[in-house]
Each structure stands twice: as C-alpha cells, then as structure tokens.
Amino acid sequence: MAGVTERAQAEALDAADPLAGFRTRFELGDARHVYLDGNSLGRLPVATRSRVQAVLEQWGSQLVSGWPEWIDLPLQAGDAIGALIGAAPGEVAVTDSTTVNLYKLAQACVGARGGGALVTDRGNFPTDRYVLEGIAAARGLQLRIFDSDPLDGPVVDDLDELRAGDVVVLSHVAYRSGALADMRALTAAARSRGATLIWDLSHAAGAVPVDLRGAGAELAVGCTYKYLNAGPGAPGYLFVASELQGALRSPIQGWFGQRDQFAMERDYDPADGIGRFLAGTPPILQLAAVEEGARLTAEAGLDAIRAKSVALTELIVALHDEWLAPLGFELGSPREPACRGSHVSLNHRRAWTFTRALIDARVTPDFRGPDSIRLGVAPLYTSFTEVFDALDRLRAIAQRDDLPDAAPARVT
Ligand SMILES: Cc1ncc(COP(=O)(O)O)c(C=O)c1O
Secondary structure, three states: OOOOOOHHHHHHHOOOOHHHHHHHHHOOOOOOOEOOOOOOOOOOOOOHHHHHHHHHHHHHHHHHHHHHOOOOOHHHHHHHHOOOOOOOOOEEEEOOOOHHHHHHHHHHHHHHOOOOEEEEEEOOOOOHHHHHHHHHHOOOOOEEEOOOEOOOEOHHHHOOOOOOOEEEEOOOOOOOOOOOOOHHHHHHHHHHHHHHHHEEEOOOOOOOOOOOOOOOEEEEEEOOOOOOOOOOOOOOOEEEOOOHHHOOOOOOOOOOOOOOOOOOOOOOOOOOOHHHHHHHHOOOHHHHHHHHHHHHHHHHHHHHHHHHHHHHHHHHHHHHHHHHHHHOEEEOOOOHHHOOOEEEEEEEHHHHHHHHHHHHHOEEEEEEOOOOEEEEEEOOOOOOHHHHHHHHHHHHHHHHHOOOOOOOOOOO
C-alpha cells in the first residue's frame, strides 16, 4: 500500500473491493464517523435487529413455551462459530463470558491432566493471567509468566521450559500488538512436551482464518462481540476437541451441563459431548445475535475477509510510515502482514491525548495504556477511505502544538 497518499487512491481501492457490499449490512449511523474499534465491539448487523426483535416477540407471546425452541441455541450457535474456526460440529458451545470459559477449561485440564504449572506470557490479555493466577493460588500450583517479544508475541522457543502436566494459555492474536501467533507450531511444541495449550481466539475469530483441528489444537475460548459482531456482553465460546470431551469435567457443575437435565432428582452426571461445559440458563437474545453475526462472516468467507484485512492494515502501516513516524510515532505491531491480525497499534507518548482528540474528530480508535492507539479494521464494514481519513485526522492532531493533555477516563 506504499504510495497511497491521496484520498482518491483509497476511494479506488473501495471501488475494487469485493466485500464492499457488506458494509450496508451493518447499521452505520453518522457517515462522517470512522469506527476503528470493531476489535473491541463490532457494529450492529442490520439482520440482528429483526432477529432479536423476533425473539422478543416469541418471549412476549409464548413465554416459557418458547424454551423448546431456544434450549439448543448454545450448541447451535456453537456449530456456527465452530465452522469459522476449524472445529467439527459438536466441538464448540457458546456460553458464559470468555473469562468464565477459560476458568472452566483451565480447571478441567488441571483436574484431568494437571499437576504442573499454569503458564502464560506477560503480554497476554489481563483476564487470562488473572484466571490462571486465581487457579494457581486456589490449587497450590506454580504460576509461570514468561516474557514474550512485545511486538512479535510468543514463539516456539518461549515454550522450551514446558513440562508434562503444565497448562498453557496463549492468545492467537495479541490484544496489544496484534501479533499473530503460529498456532500449529506452538500447539505442536506444547503437546510434544506433554503440556496442554488453551488458545484465546478473541482477537482472531472472524478476522483471521483459524483452523483448530488442522493445527492439532485441543482447547480454545474466545469472544463473539468483536469481529463476530454479536453485541455488547454477548456470550463467549469454548472449543473442546471431541477426543478430549469425555475426559474433562467442568468445575462449575450446573444443570445445563447435566445429563437428562429435567430429571431433577439425580446427582450430577455430566452430559456427553460439549454440552457438559454449559452451566446455567443461556442468554437467548444474545445467542440469536451470535448466530446472525456468525452467518454474515460465513457468507463473506474468511479468505476474502483476511485478504481485505491485510490490505487495510498495510494501508495503516504505509500511512504511519509516510505521515506519522516523522511526528514521533512508532509502529507497535509486526511489520510483516503474515505475522499480524486485524489491528495495528501506533505508539506515541501522547497517545491518550491523541485518542481523545480523534474521538472529537469523529474517529473511534481505542487506547491501551500507557502509549498505544489501537486501530482495528473489520473488513466487513471498514473501508479504505475510512482508514485514510482516520490517519489524515490523526496526522492533523499530532501536528498541533496547542493540544492540552486529556484528562484520564474510567473506560478506555
Ligand atoms: C484476548 C481477550 N481475552 C479475553 C477477554 C475477556 O472477555 P470477557 O470480558 O468476555 O470475559 C478479552 C476482552 O476484550 C480479550 O480481548
């Protein structure tokens, strides 16, 4: 994308974009608003509004008799997500938050195969570290946090110290730098040492082709409200390879994971299959939204999504080099597109102040302290012109010498 420095060039890229038509399948609001935070919360798909409305109507008219139709949604939506991440039918359930799902899988692994340390990298998303920290403390296990390269993320050499019985959690796409980890190589490295690796796919699913079975992965969790566009607070998902399901037990023994759920008087006996990792009553309105988001992604196809994502992030990198590097910015993401997910971090010591000024200029990025502006591109609705405009507005902001420091905020 080097050489794209005129808006007309970005408009030409949009005109040639095979995914351009998907943009109108989302609620877009103010046309001047450039939304580059789909890696945090995706836009609302138009179809989701009517689908959720239909579920509301069912609730209003059918009340509790709606349940026979709703009760299988966690596994139905799971299969829809599974098809996007290289899982077989019956290997994914949509349930609970990513945090809770990680807790369930990590505890289940410790119970079945553990005894070793709980391991992750310092650059991993905080909730992943917190969950492992809590389990380690509760079970008297060692917690090992290793330092991965802040730009390139974890690599095979980082797993040299793994031992049999260790449970490792890694993110496929690093939340801060956007580094894309080599799932196949890291999974093989962990398995060859007798360790169990749980992947966090939150920043990958819907933006990067993921092939869990092809990579030999056994376990994964992830969010649906980012690139899968399922809405604020939509449930996460968990993947357990079918060969492993019988050996693992959820630490949360809830009635939705019970064999013969409505035979109420029996002792807990987990259901066969992925359903055993459910806990309590599923959020039906949001599950309907998960299905709609997954449907749109499947319709566009992940290869086309990835091709556009690479082109969009390449444009950000090129405009960074051309306009922003001379203003004191540094690229906080891998330069090689094959090693990057669908967001780019631009680092600057005044990143927070620039973030606030960008929001005032009708661009929504997100900020990760202390110095990163994250620009997420969602190929289903982000255009090349939007990326161009956002970087152009950021350049204008960074050139100002009268910009006062912004006050801190509770949510960033
Ligand atoms: C990589 C990663 N893992 C886990 C989470 C936490 O997800 P949840 O809040 O749904 O538990 C997030 C949230 O943004 C995330 O980015």
